[in-house]
Amino acid sequence: xxxxxxxxxxxxxxxxxxxxxxxxxxxxxxxxxxxxxxxxxxxxxxxxxxxxxxxxxxxxxxxxxxxxxxxxxxxxxxxxxxxxxxxxxxxxxxxxxxxxxxxxxxxxxxxxxxxxxxxxxxxxxxxxxxxxxxxxxxxxxxxxxxxxxxxxxxxxxxxxxxxxxxxxxxxxxxxxxxxxxxxxxxxxxxxxxxxxxxxxxxxxxxxxxxxxxxxxxxxxxxxxxxxxxxxxxxxxxxxxxxxxxxxxxxxxxxxxxxxxxxxxxxxxxxxxxxxxxxxxxxxxxxxxxxxxx
Amino acid sequence: xxxxxxxxxxxxxxxxxxxxxxxxxxxxxxxxxxxxxxxxxxxxxxxxxxxxxxxxxxxxxxxxxxxxxxxxxxxxxxxxxxxxxxxxxxxxxxxxxxxxxxxxxxxxxxxxxxxxxxxxxxxxxxxxxxxxxxxxxxxxxxxxxxxxxxxxxxxxxxxxxxxxxxxxxxxxxxxxxxxxxxxxxxxxxxxxxxxxxxxxxxxxxxxxxxxxxxxxxxxxxxxxxxxxxxxxxxxxxxx
Ligand SMILES: Cc1ncc(C[n+]2csc(CCOP(=O)(O)OP(=O)(O)O)c2C)c(N)n1
Ligand code: SF4
Ligand SMILES: [Mg+2]
Numbered sequence: 001x002x003x004x005x006x007x008x009x010x011x012x013x014x015x016x017x018x019x020x021x022x023x024x025x026x027x028x029x030x031x032x033x034x035x036x037x038x039x040x041x042x043x044x045x046x047x048x049x050x051x052x053x054x055x056x057x058x059x060x061x062x063x064x065x066x067x068x069x070x071x072x073x074x075x076x077x078x079x080x081x082x083x084x085x086x087x088x089x090x091x092x093x094x095x096x097x098x099x100x101x102x103x104x105x106x107x108x109x110x111x112x113x114x115x116x117x118x119x120x121x122x123x124x125x126x127x128x129x130x131x132x133x134x135x136x137x138x139x140x141x142x143x144x145x146x147x148x149x150x151x152x153x154x155x156x157x158x159x160x161x162x163x164x165x166x167x168x169x170x171x172x173x174x175x176x177x178x179x180x181x182x183x184x185x186x187x188x189x190x191x192x193x194x195x196x197x198x199x200x201x202x203x204x205x206x207x208x209x210x211x212x213x214x215x216x217x218x219x220x221x222x223x224x225x226x227x228x229x230x231x232x233x234x235x236x237x238x239x240x241x242x243x244x245x246x247x248x249x250x251x252x253x254x255x256x257x258x259x260x261x262x263x264x265x266x267x268x269x270x271x272x273x274x275x276x277x278x279x280x281x282x283x284x285x286x287x288x289x290x291x292x293x
Numbered sequence: 294x295x296x297x298x299x300x301x302x303x304x305x306x307x308x309x310x311x312x313x314x315x316x317x318x319x320x321x322x323x324x325x326x327x328x329x330x331x332x333x334x335x336x337x338x339x340x341x342x343x344x345x346x347x348x349x350x351x352x353x354x355x356x357x358x359x360x361x362x363x364x365x366x367x368x369x370x371x372x373x374x375x376x377x378x379x380x381x382x383x384x385x386x387x388x389x390x391x392x393x394x395x396x397x398x399x400x401x402x403x404x405x406x407x408x409x410x411x412x413x414x415x416x417x418x419x420x421x422x423x424x425x426x427x428x429x430x431x432x433x434x435x436x437x438x439x440x441x442x443x444x445x446x447x448x449x450x451x452x453x454x455x456x457x458x459x460x461x462x463x464x465x466x467x468x469x470x471x472x473x474x475x476x477x478x479x480x481x482x483x484x485x486x487x488x489x490x491x492x493x494x495x496x497x498x499x500x501x502x503x504x505x506x507x508x509x510x511x512x513x514x515x516x517x518x519x520x521x522x523x524x525x526x527x528x529x530x531x532x
């Protein structure tokens with residue numbers, strides 16, 4: 001990876017499919033795009049087979065636009081709906097076995113830092129609530145205990161969406177699902193608190209109602225993971241199939257949940273805070289200078 | 294058994310035994326594979342050249358290792374591939390820029406995907422092809438699939454040790470070796486009496502993206518009724 005990997009060999013420009021020429025010419029490699037400009041540049045992920053109106057798919061679209069260095073990023077996913085779109089993106093993707101994403105990511109991140117000591121390579125796990133908090137729970141927690149330097153993003157639809165509606169540890173108490181007809185007997189796991197206790201240096205909980213905020217959180221989590229340790233984002237990404245939310249009410253649902261149990265929450269260690277503030281201050285200055293030019 | 298012709302153009306049927314299981318061994322340095330047997334490089338090159346010159350719709354499938362200019366070696370190799378393409382009459386170049394699955398489907402005239410290479414090969418009726426710059430694990434996967442489902446003669450110009458499932462497999466192939474193969478090809482072309490002025494293959498015909506705003510339900514023919522809601526119908530539930 002690296003920018004040199006997204007440069008077409010001289011002479012081959014006219015033999016490449018148009019999609020790739022567009023990615024190189026109008027894509028986001030080598031530049032920082034603003035998520036508010038989605039639709040005005042060639043995106044890293046476009047067509048995908050997730051359900052029409054799926055909020056998880058929207059979150060993934062914003063995720064790719066928010067990557068600080070897409071050309072130096074590897075995304076890890078696993079069984080579950082998210083991988084349907086993740087595997088279509090123009091960013092290297094590794095499919096971990098169900099549950100072992102964070103173990104694979106640990107090895108990968110360490111290998112990359114040995115193989116490319118002078119380069120920053122970002123490793124990001126995106127997996128479902130079942131993948132991270134149920135079946136992959138042990139490996140998720142241990143990657144945090146070991147302070148592995150990568151980002152974990154949980155796209156929480158509060159159900160096993162991909163396999164037709166089993167309850168997960170993240171489903172709310174009392175909820176009746178297709179394959180949990182008696183209603184869930186236990187409380188929703190407090191993932192954010194677990195992450196904080198287990199050693200994550202940056203933790204956020206978000207209901208994706210504001211694209212700018214999603215992008216900011218993702219960027220912060222990735223930047224902090226480079227230097228300090230594990231980072232975690234818990235995102236509410238409703239499943240309009242299993243929870244029967246009509247597509248046009250998906251955003252209203254996200255807003256309602258934001259007022260209830262998905263209030264925006266962000267926590268980081270002091271050193272992370274200092275580090276991010278410094279970066280963001282410099283960026284602001286640079287932007288100001290550019291405007292003046 | 295006729296060991297010489299262990300690996301021949303297919304279709305050899307769904308899930309054929311891999312070359313390696315049939316006893317095909319990778320060639321030592323300086324040697325090559327022809328139909329699964331270890332032979333001199335020159336012999337293999339001549340047979341590969343003959344296939345590219347005489348079979349229908351010869352095509353080169355360059356992979357990411359030559360398409361992307363990630364180092365000087367890759368760019369030089371890319372140049373050599375173009376020089377080779379120029380010498381093959383009516384040759385085409387169909388790239389494999391990466392290995393990701395494509396939704397909903399690839400455009401078989403614009404690219405080839407290792408997960409279903411037969412779409413491109415059958416659509417374009419390709420009967421001879423060259424793999425170059427494709428990472429070995431994906432070349433292995435594709436070459437066996439092509440042998441299973443098509444009558445395409447496969448040639449692997451491998452930068453590593455070669456591929457058991459290709460009809461011709463050369464090893465340690467970089468820019469210099471590609472140029473050597475080109476010289477052999479030009480020689481064989483002359484011997485066969487084929488006249489050809491070197492020229493570059495046609496450009497990629499990638500179609501403009503479909504304009505969804507112009508699609509009408511009527512485009513869906515008898516299925517249109519499934520798409521158009523009945524009068525007054527409001528779909529509330531997604532189940
Ligand atoms: C080891 C293993 N066990 C079970 C499965 C079956 N499986 C596939 S997806 C899935 C549930 C996915 O739920 P979640 O992680 O919440 O993702 P979602 O589909 O809801 O986004 C399961 C159990 C599997 N692929 N591998
Ligand atoms: S099943 Fe649910 S989470 Fe999965 S793609 Fe469909 S709407 Fe999205
Ligand atoms: Mg889920």
